[in-house]
Amino acid sequence: MTYDGLPGFLEERHAYGETTVVVERESLVDAALTCRDELGFNVLADIAAADYLGWGSKGVAGYWGTAGGRDINAPGSWGLQRTPASKPKRFSVSYHLLALRDEPSRIRLQIWCDEGEPVESVISVWPTADWHEREAWEMLGIRIESHPNLVRLLTEDDWEGHPLRKDYPLGGEPVRFSDAE
Amino acid sequence: MAVATRDSVFAGPSVYERSRIPSPVPTMLQVDPAIREQGDVMQVNFGPNHPSTHGVLRLVIDLNGERIVGLNAVVGYLHTGFEKNMEAKTYWKAITYAPRIDYVSFQNNELVFVLAIEKLLGIDVPAKATWMRTLLCELNRLHSHLIWLGTGALELGAISMLWYCFREREAILDLFELVAGFRMHTRYFQTGGLAEDVPVGFWDECRKFADVMPARIDDYEAILDNQAIFLERTKGIGLLSADDALALGQSGPVLRASGVNWDLRKREPYLAYDELDWNVPVYTAGDVYDRYKVRLNEMRESVRIVQQCLDGMPQGPWIADDRKVVLPPRHELHTSMESLIHHFKLVTEGYRVPEGEVYVPIESPRGELGCYLVADGGPRPWRVKFRAPSYVALEATATVMTGALVADLIAIVGSLDNVMGEVDR
Secondary structure (H helix, E strand, C coil): CCCCCCCCEEEEEEECCEEEEEECHHHHHHHHHHHHHCCCCCEEEEEEEEECCCCCCCCCCCCCCCCCCCCCCCCCCCCCCCCCCCCCCCEEEEEEEEECCCCCEEEEEEEEECCCCEEECCCCCCCCHHHHHHHHHHHHCCEEECCCCCCCCCCCCCCCCCCCCCCCCCCCCCCCCHHHC | CCCCCCCCCECCCCCCCCCCCCCCCCCEECCCHHHHHCCCCEEEEECCCCHHHCCCCEEEEEEECCEEEEEEEECCCCCCCHHHHHHCCCHHHHCCCHHHHCCCCHHHHHHHHHHHHHHHHCCCCCHHHHHHHHHHHHHHHHHHHHHHHHHHHHHCCCHHHHHHHHHHHHHHHHHHHHHHCCCCCCCCEECCEECCCCCCCHHHHHHHHHHHHHHHHHHHHHHHHCCHHHHHHHCCCCCCCHHHHHHCCCCHHHHHCCCECCCHHHHCCCCCHHHCCCCCCCCCCCCHHHHHHHHHHHHHHHHHHHHHHHHHCCCCCCECCCCCCCCCCHHHHHCCHHHHHHHHHHHHCCCCCCCEEEEEEEEECCEEEEEEEEECCCCCEEEEEEECHHHHHHHCHHHHCCCCEHHHHHHHHHHCCCCHHHHHC
16 A cells, blocks of 8 residues: 555655655645545554754764764764664654554654744644644654644643753753752 | 454444543643633642552642533653653663653563564564563563552552452562562563573462462452442443544553454564464443453453463573674673673673664553654664553543542542553653
């Protein structure tokens, strides 16, 4: 089965026995509706966003490998086997869809976006997207549009930044000691 | 209300007709302005440290008399940044984080992460390791359901259930200690197989447990199903229809209590589940009582699986023979320079996992537990995301609470079987 009829279809990849269908960011909701109503993907299992800042190049927060290989003067920098394929944009948002029926099937509906580019909410298609989208916005700063309740979910309400971005440092929260008053 | 036998996804009539998912926010019950105008709405904080919230869940509820007219779940009190931490660790070390995400079904969490790594590596796992993983995951499912049953019944006043369930839970934890050296968070699943061979004394002890357990499950059922208060407090409340459950992404026992015959162990088999003989309990009333029945009967099936694993356990190696991924045998380190180098490199540097992205779903005690793993070809995961089943189950709180009384709140929230460590990650 092919998915090139989906609205905004860009690419279809098969790897590790999984199907990834990349669609244009602008036609995400149309593609999602087609998936649900015509292809039978009645369950949205998960929304997983990822940040590819520094992918395949010199490491940033929490990442020590470099594309150039191992630097013996920098402990812990054992590089990659080879430079990974470059990514079209900084962020990917993957919608893991499940067709829950007697012959089940799964696809990964994927879009790519850069910092600040709006991604339309799919709550109208799958209500379960609510918390997943809040998490994608909170943790990676994906700008979700027309979400009815886009507030922080897992971190505190006044938390600054998006912790799962690659330029967000690992740990190191400033601690105020009482004798420094 | 019987166990479904026909092999179709949907069993039985719908629990209710029209969708009850609140709008516009599907996870939040907003107070009807008409009720608000009467001025008789009181806002109550339930949690975050109420003993029956199974962790630190805070529900902000609006009450009109005894009836719940508004509800908002506030989560995140246990957020510890597991996914961020795992990006900074080698795969080798990151495995230790996975079981701590859901500390009640630790073995299943460990499994899903190891399976994701193995899918990228394309490594062949020996049969003995696969069967042993199946056995331990089913023991873990029993452990998880026992905690749920014990605490869930305790909250409804059946105090003795906690002691009975924790007696068996102790026996299971002893088995884990016997096989892995740890009672919880065993880190016994290793990329390519198991971390150690199974100790010889394990089989007898495990069989003793599997022989005694079915009678114990009958006891639990006899206690609760003959208990009028328990039945009154669980039947017909917390309703969720199959359509609403699917729209809200529900999985596991919550989905199977709403008449959807869906178990990933049967539908998308992994480990050795397709070689074993067992059934999927499906109930159709979609209420708290049916969620209890689904879990209770799942425990019976788990015992059957454990017994079959003991009977059919294959012999042979317990970990793959791939020196670029798997630690060399301990005794070789004293005689073989090659093995020593491999050991050193694997422990310090870790193994490299080929570039790619995978999503691996398994059936944890709470439902579909997924692991989305992105690898860049280096020794550390680029991105790890867990699809936590009780995170999704909590999204359904507002829907199942439609029109409920405040006294039923605890029974309904408990029936969704939330583990806050997994929700908040």
